[in-house]
Amino acid sequence: MFLDFFLLLKEEGLPVSISxxxxxxxxxxxxxxxxxxxxxxxxxxxxxxxxxxxxxxYDLLFGKYFHGIESSELEKKEIPKEWLEKEINRLFSxxxxxxxxxxGGLDKLMERLQQLLEEQKEKHQGGSKWIGTGGxxxxxxxxxNPEGIQIGGKGGGRSAVKVWEKRQFQNYSSDVExxxxxxxxxxxxxxxxxxxxxxxxxxxxxxxxxxxxNAGYLDIEMQPAKKNRVKVLLFFDVGGSMDPYVELxxxxxxxxxxxxxxxxxxxxxxxxxxxxxxxxNMRNNDRIPTFDVLHKFNQDYRIIFVGDATMSPYxxxxxxxxxxxxxxxxxxxxxxxxxxxxxxxxxxxxxxxYYWDGVPTIRLIKEVFKERMFPMTLDGLSKAMKxxxxxxxxx
Amino acid sequence: xxxxxxxxxxxxxxxxxxxxxxxxxxxxPLLIKGEPGTGKTLLAFEIAKALNKQIFTWHVKSTTIAQxxxxxxxxxxxxxxxxxxxxxxxxxxxxxxxxxxxxxxxSEEQSVLLIDEIDKADIEFPNDLLLELDKMExxxxxxxxxxxxxxxxxxxxxxxxxxELPDAFLRRCFFxxxxxxxxxxxxxxxxxxxxxxxxxxxxxxxKVFYGLRDIHGIKKKPSTSELIDWIRLLxxxxxxxxDLQKIDYLSTQPPYFGSLLKNEQDYEHIAxxxxxxxxxxxxx
Numbered sequence: 001m002f003l004d005f006f007l008l009l010k011e012e013g014l015p016v017s018i019s020x021x022x023x024x025x026x027x028x029x030x031x032x033x034x035x036x037x038x039x040x041x042x043x044x045x046x047x048x049x050x051x052x053x054x055x056x057x058y059d060l061l062f063g064k065y066f067h068g069i070e071s072s073e074l075e076k077k078e079i080p081k082e083w084l085e086k087e088i089n090r091l092f093s094x095x096x097x098x099x100x101x102x103x104g105g106l107d108k109l110m111e112r113l114q115q116l117l118e119e120q121k122e123k124h125q126g127g128s129k130w131i132g133t134g135g136x137x138x139x140x141x142x143x144x145n146p147e148g149i150q151i152g153g154k155g156g157g158r159s160a161v162k163v164w165e166k167r168q169f170q171n172y173s174s175d176v177e178x179x180x181x182x183x184x185x186x187x188x189x190x191x192x193x194x195x196x197x198x199x200x201x202x203x204x205x206x207x208x209x210x211x212x213x214n215a216g217y218l219d220i221e222m223q224p225a226k227k228n229r230v231k232v233l234l235f236f237d238v239g240g241s242m243d244p245y246v247e248l249x250x251x252x253x254x255x256x257x258x259x260x261x262x263x264x265x266x267x268x269x270x271x272x273x274x275x276x277x278x279x280x281n282m283r284n285n286d287r288i289p290t291f292d293v294l295h296k297f298n299q300d301y302r303i304i305f306v307g308d309a310t311m312s313p314y315x316x317x318x319x320x321x322x323x324x325x326x327x328x329x330x331x332x333x334x335x336x337x338x339x340x341x342x343x344x345x346x347x348x349x350x351x352x353x354y355y356w357d358g359v360p361t362i363r364l365i366k367e368v369f370k371e372r373m374f375p376m377t378l379d380g381l382s383k384a385m386k387x388x389x390x391x392x393x394x395x
Numbered sequence: 396x397x398x399x400x401x402x403x404x405x406x407x408x409x410x411x412x413x414x415x416x417x418x419x420x421x422x423x424p425l426l427i428k429g430e431p432g433t434g435k436t437l438l439a440f441e442i443a444k445a446l447n448k449q450i451f452t453w454h455v456k457s458t459t460i461a462q463x464x465x466x467x468x469x470x471x472x473x474x475x476x477x478x479x480x481x482x483x484x485x486x487x488x489x490x491x492x493x494x495x496x497x498x499x500x501x502s503e504e505q506s507v508l509l510i511d512e513i514d515k516a517d518i519e520f521p522n523d524l525l526l527e528l529d530k531m532e533x534x535x536x537x538x539x540x541x542x543x544x545x546x547x548x549x550x551x552x553x554x555x556x557x558x559e560l561p562d563a564f565l566r567r568c569f570f571x572x573x574x575x576x577x578x579x580x581x582x583x584x585x586x587x588x589x590x591x592x593x594x595x596x597x598x599x600x601x602k603v604f605y606g607l608r609d610i611h612g613i614k615k616k617p618s619t620s621e622l623i624d625w626i627r628l629l630x631x632x633x634x635x636x637x638d639l640q641k642i643d644y645l646s647t648q649p650p651y652f653g654s655l656l657k658n659e660q661d662y663e664h665i666a667x668x669x670x671x672x673x674x675x676x677x678x679x
Contacts, residue, residue, distance in 0.1 A: 020566075039413060046569045050566070052428060185558065189518075
């Protein structure tokens with residue numbers, strides 16, 4: 001029962017399993033809901049779907065699967081138009097036919113009937129007035145019950161939009177727009193808890209040990225509390241092709257600043273060469289040699305590059321290829337230095353992942369970074385942080 | 396099996412009722428998510444009231460660990476008592492402080508257990524509760540015995556979506572997302588709180604409220620609880636429909652605006668967007 005529906009959900013990527021299917025059957029067995037489509041929709045939603053990101057997909061699949069079944073529920077008697085016309089020509093007198101012409105013809109008549117049927121349904125009244133023909137029509141007062149008559153083969157005008165067709169959960173998918181809060185939560189994954197600093201927490205095991213050694217006299221031992229002390233270096237690509245992503249980068253930047261306690265940032269343009277800068281206004285004067293950066297920070301630091309990795313290939317691979325100056329070493333050599341020095345390095349790319357394979361410099365940089373290039377979506381950010389966490393660092 | 400239909404003070408939509416009844420019938424925990432202010436926490440209390448059951452609430456904090464829900468062993472107290480030769484020391488059960496889950500398990504009749512804001516705690520916290528939620532039992536190491544639930548409590552878990560919950564945990568729960576109430580449901584909710592509110596005041600207030608929610612780019616949209624507070628203030632301040640109709644966010648703000656909108660960036664954003672639409676009209 002409903003096995004096909006369950007399998008359809010599974011095929012389309014919803015994480016449903018056998019135990020949930022059995023739960024659904026059990027719930028139906030226990031008569032938790034009445035046996036109608038809408039209540040079944042609610043019931044299976046609560047049992048099979050465990051996250052709001054799947055709710056929209058579920059709505060679509062439910063609509064698709066139950067669409068055929070829904071329409072066969074309503075008993076619509078379709079009256080072929082030609083038969084109707086024939087009957088009218090047979091039954092109506094000349095004056096009546098003339099009256100119909102005055103209203104606007106047979107189609108207009110049908111439209112009016114349709115209209116009245118809708119009104120009738122809404123006002124919950126029987127026997128609406130039939131305006132225009134002075135009460136002599138074969139429809140209406142006491143005649144055939146207008147309920148269930150589908151006129152002219154047009155379907156769907158009467159049924160209300162089903163709950164699942166409304167698709168109210170369209171926004172809740174995981175490729176959601178990043179805002180600072182979401183970014184902070186994704187960054188929270190980059191946690192390396194260490195004990196450093198003021199000792200303000202009771203170290204129970206050591207206390208017990210020392211107290212026992214002390215013949216039972218309390219000997220309290222304190223330890224510093226666990227805090228997230230991950231150290232991060234952020235390198236931002238600024239200018240030119242990165243302009244469309246400015247807002248996104250700002251969000252990442254502000255989230256990182258508040259979330260990560262030990263954070264240093266630097267800017268570069270298109271690719272890293274022999275110097276970096278921290279202030280974009282002073283970028284021509286106040287430069288920091290990249291070698292200084294490479295030597296100053298030890299391997300514990302996690303490195304994040306943020307950039308679209310899109311440039312002309314010679315900017316990356318040629319001497320003197322930089323658009324701004326003559327560089328003595330290739331851009332890619334500098335990137336390789338970073339990857340060699342810091343084992344935990346990732347590249348965040350705000351451009352669309354779909355096009356990455358088509359851009360040679362993106363492919364090259366991805367290779368240098370050992371495939372650790374991630375898109376700047378919530379998913380990508382979480383994966384990047386997980387990768388960065390790497391092996392536990394103990395102090 | 397008793398059925399939950401909402402209470403006189405809490406309007407539960409049909410899908411929420413079905414979710415609750417399914418969870419009760421199949422004895423599974425029910426995970427509730429939704430926008431802040433939609434009544435997630437309140438749900439558990441209303442279920443307890445409707446079904447006439449006792450409720451145990453466990454409000455989770457960022458420092459909470461799973462063990463605290465079960466029990467805590469006050470070793471330091473025992474150490475201290477032993478210094479003074481107190482005979483209580485001999486029985487370890489004097490120093491076991493029962494947590495909320497233990498209390499719910501031991502209750503003679505079926506109770507409601509609310510685990511509130513489970514996403515506040517550490518990211519691995521829900522995983523530490525898997526066995527307890529599944530089998531409703533746990534092992535107390537100090538007492539060397541397994542504590543089993545006499546009757547399975549109705550477990551309601553709320554989450555503000557601050558963290559992703561682990562899959563293994565989600566497997567064991569039913570899930571319901573409380574959507575923001577539609578206009579008709581909202582009218583029902585307001586009627587519950589303010590049965591004598593004039594229809595036109597309610598209409599006008601709802602217009603302002605939903606209008607605010609519709610403005611694109613607001614960081615913190617006003618929610619149900621804020622609407623109720625605002626209407627209460629409007630009644631106290633004896634504001635009229637005319638007061639509400641005069642609102643244009645540039646020279647006239649809604650009365651008691653601070654109860655609806657809590658973020659100063661949102662104030663600026665609204666002023667900016669209203670000014671820009673005004674300018675668009677001026678150009679013609």
